[in-house]
Amino acid sequence: MNFKDKIFLMGMPGSGKTTVGKRLAKAMGYDFVDLDQYIEKRENCSINDIFRHQGEAYFRNAETEALKEISFLTNKTIVSLGGGTPCYNNNIDFLLQAGLCIYIKASDKLLLNRLENAKSQRPLFWGLTKQEIEKKLQQMIDARAPFYEKAHLTTEAVNFQEKELIALINAN
Secondary structure (H helix, E strand, O other), X not given: OOHHHEEEEEOOOOXXXXXXXXXXXXXXXXXXXXXXXXXXXXXXXXXXXXXXXXXXXXXXXXXXXXXXXXXXOOOOEEEEOOOXXXXXXXXXXXXXHHOEEEEEEOOHHHHHHHHHHOHHHOHHHOOOOHHHHHHHHHHHHHHHHHXXXXXXXXXXXXXXXXXXXXXXXXXX
C-alpha cells in the first residue's frame, strides 16, 4: 500500500477539514470519510449523544478504534479527522505511519466565528458565551498545536486551492 493511499486532514474544530476533504477527494478521485460520521454510523448514535451519555473518554476510545478500521480500508481515502483525534491515545504516532497527514491551519478569528455560529453542534462548546468560547478555543489551540504541527504538510484554511494542495501532496 502506498503512503499516500490514506490522507488524513487534521486541525481545530471549524477549520474546514470536512469541506476541504470532500473537495480534495473529488479532485483526486479518492473516497472521502468524515471520521465523526463514521463513528456515528458505527455506534448508531450521534457524537452529541455519545458525549452526553457515555462521556468524552468513551468517545476518544471509539474514535481510536474507528480510525484504525478506516486506515486498513483498501481504497484510496481522504479522512477528515475530529479536532482532537491526533491528541489522544497516541493517535498522532499511528497517523504519521498510516498515511500522509495534512494540518488545515485556520486563524483564531476564523475559528471563533465558525464555532460561535455552530456551537450547538459542537459538544465541547455547548452553552458557552462568546468570551468563554474564545478562552476555551485558545486553551485548545495551545494544547493541540504541538500535535498538528507534526503533520507532514500544512495548508491555510482560507483561500484553499485544491490544485496547490494536490501539487504539495504529489511533491511529497
